[in-house]
Amino acid sequence: MTDTVDTNPIPLDEPVDEGFIKILEHEAHYSDISILEETTSSDFLETDEYSHLKRLTYDTRKPIHLLELLSIGARSFTRSLITGLAATQMINLARLSSRNQLTTAIDVAPLINILLEKQSCIVSVSPDLIMPRAQVQASSLLAPSGAYLTWVEMLEEDSYDEEQ
Amino acid sequence: MKTAFTNSTIVIVANDVNISILKPPWFTKTGFFRENELQGNVIISPVVVQIPTENFQFMAVPNRFQMTIPKLYSDAKSDVNRILGGIVKTLPHTPYTAVGLNFNYLASPEAEDAFGPWDRKLFSSEFTNQVQSPKDSNARFGSYFSFDVLGLRLKIDIKPTKGQSRIADLYESWHGGQELIAVNFNFHSDVPKMETPVDYILCTLNKWDEALSLSNKIVESISD
Numbered sequence: 001m002t003d004t005v006d007t008n009p010i011p012l013d014e015p016v017d018e019g020f021i022k023i024l025e026h027e028a029h030y031s032d033i034s035i036l037e038e039t040t041s042s043d044f045l046e047t048d049e050y051s052h053l054k055r056l057t058y059d060t061r062k063p064i065h066l067l068e069l070l071s072i073g074a075r076s077f078t079r080s081l082i083t084g085l086a087a088t089q090m091i092n093l094a095r096l097s098s099r100n101q102l103t104t105a106i107d108v109a110p111l112i113n114i115l116l117e118k119q120s121c122i123v124s125v126s127p128d129l130i131m132p133r134a135q136v137q138a139s140s141l142l143a144p145s146g147a148y149l150t151w152v153e154m155l156e157e158d159s160y161d162e163e164q
Numbered sequence: 165m166k167t168a169f170t171n172s173t174i175v176i177v178a179n180d181v182n183i184s185i186l187k188p189p190w191f192t193k194t195g196f197f198r199e200n201e202l203q204g205n206v207i208i209s210p211v212v213v214q215i216p217t218e219n220f221q222f223m224a225v226p227n228r229f230q231m232t233i234p235k236l237y238s239d240a241k242s243d244v245n246r247i248l249g250g251i252v253k254t255l256p257h258t259p260y261t262a263v264g265l266n267f268n269y270l271a272s273p274e275a276e277d278a279f280g281p282w283d284r285k286l287f288s289s290e291f292t293n294q295v296q297s298p299k300d301s302n303a304r305f306g307s308y309f310s311f312d313v314l315g316l317r318l319k320i321d322i323k324p325t326k327g328q329s330r331i332a333d334l335y336e337s338w339h340g341g342q343e344l345i346a347v348n349f350n351f352h353s354d355v356p357k358m359e360t361p362v363d364y365i366l367c368t369l370n371k372w373d374e375a376l377s378l379s380n381k382i383v384e385s386i387s388d
Contacts, residue, residue, distance in 0.1 A: 007264020007352045009175055
């Protein structure tokens with residue numbers, strides 16, 4: 001009997017520990033700002049935060065934190081609500097980049113379509129551009145609630161002006 | 165020898181799973197999931213559905229359904245039939261291509277510091293002894309083999325590994341960083357082209373407990 005398809009499981013139980021929290025702080029490049037411009041609404045593109053982001057990426061390809069990217073997006077929509085999916089996807093993209101599974105900035109940037117809606121900031125991964133396994137890993141991360149809260153708390157610790 | 169079951173995952177591979185219909189109202193309407201099973205951190209998106217419950221974790225992506233059981237419980241098999249069997253019966257025209265029943269274990273010798281010699285005794289071979297020194301106490305070994313059983317193709321993959329930080333949850337005397345072997349069983353079947361592939365898949369799912377028993381038996385037969 002021969003098989004042609006992989007029916008091994010996609011792991012869901014990768015542990016989340018202190019080392020993982022450090023991965024959240026890992027810097028990822030976001031060099032292709034044009035991808036962001038194509039996929040976000042004009043409201044966001046007119047914000048100071050976006051200008052800041054643009055300066056960062058054009059400044060000798062200086063890497064930016066993925067968290068900073070997301071927090072910029074979140075603040076730009078003031079009443080942002082980071083969904084669990086957004087958190088897990090961004091976390092896992094950081095993990096992937098740190099493990100060299102995505103080896104270049106060009107690999108990372110096209111994988112992020114930031115859909116900014118009125119009440120929430122949702123980061124979805126383009127299914128056309130990401131490896132199937134990476135795509136599933138992005139969606140299947142089961143961060144224990146403690147780690148998730150830590151991530152959200154890290155965002156909330158950023159100074160946030162309600163009146164912006 | 166110390167052994168621990170880590171999880172079982174049932175995988176149904178398909179081309180073009182219609183993720184868009186997999187939403188909580190559909191799940192409750194069809195009766196696949198009980199209401200209390202949809203109260204957790206459910207993730208619904210265009211590319212993934214993920215539902216963690218007290219006893220299992222369900223996931224659907226465009227090319228597979230997957231159900232992971234982290235700890236054995238008495239209704240596990242009936243839940244597999246309820247969830248995955250129910251979905252397959254309700255979506256019979258999805259182009260299913262393969263089914264996999266997976267069982268994963270960890271094992272170690274009784275004495276932690278005996279791992280090297282134990283691992284070598286069990287899994288080194290004439291070939292491995294040609295490429296590394298038999299006296300190398302840092303060498304580590306595993307094994308892979310496959311054969312037909314229960315009408316499925318069983319693939320057994322054994323690798324040395326190290327325990328993660330919460331390994332003591334599985335076996336009290338184990339600790340993070342401890343050397344272990346991971347023993348992974350994949351009972352695989354391609355879904356043949358036939359008029360009633362759903363029946364074939366349901367029949368395969370129904371072998372879950374037999375496959376579990378066989379996996380348990382094989383793990384226990386690893387002797388030190």
